[in-house]
Ligand SMILES: Nc1ncnc2c1ncn2[C@@H]1O[C@H](COP(=O)(O)OP(=O)(O)O)[C@@H](O)[C@H]1O
């Protein structure tokens with residue numbers, strides 16, 4: 001089982017949108033994936049048309065003392081299991097330390113499984129859950145000069161929490177190739193991060209917002225769009241990176 005946390009370096013980077021796209025790519029490929037929304041905002045489900053009124057999810061199940069795994073939605077042909085965060089009220093406690101590690105250990109999941117964690121910026125206990133189990137983290141960066149500082153801050157946080165440096169991967173999202181500063185920032189980040197930065201940035205594309213508004217994955221909503229193609233390339237790159245790491249552990 002490979003466990004990948006996806007997080008932004010500030011709000012609105014597109015971490016949830018990219019988590020949804022990576023989960024959907026696995027579904028399209030017929031490969032098992034368990035996507036868990038650890039963000040109290042509970043937005044990941046909206047990318048798959050789960051109605052806003054549906055308030056179930058792992059957090060709600062814990063509160064009601066029911067089995068959280070039963071709050072999963074089977075998406076598409078069922079290779080994608082989606083576990084929403086569920087309703088949350090300000091001030092409510094997060095799960096106890098080590099909860100996610102113990103729960104993932106007891107799940108009977110298929111061989112070759114992937115767990116994708118949509119990881120929040122500010123809900124510290126959920127962030128702790130994600131970073132204590134993830135061997136890989138995909139950090140989503142805006143094409144903005146602040147990414148140089150924010151990527152460094154995140155890397156320091158992750159290394160201090162025990163995530164191996166080679167497992168910390170990066171992607172630039174909402175990239176506009178017509179803007180000179182976007183291109184300069186990409187070059188700067190490429191020099192800083194080398195092969196840990198995805199070879200292609202993900203383009204800013206209105207199709208992404210429209211797909212969310214329609215509640216369907218962007219590769220279904222606009223299969224011919226530039227952003228759908230960028231996301232496919234990102235998914236392929238990630239699969240190679242994660243597989244290489246699993247092989248080098250086994251060697
Ligand atoms: N490549 C993109 N092009 C255009 N809009 C995007 C792109 N990526 C994300 N968005 C939009 O940006 C907004 C914030 O994305 P979201 O995934 O919720 O960010 P985060 O989880 O990092 O806070 C959403 O409306 C989403 O549809």
Ligand SMILES: [Mg+2]
Nearest residue numbers: 015016039043
């Ligand atoms: Mg988010």
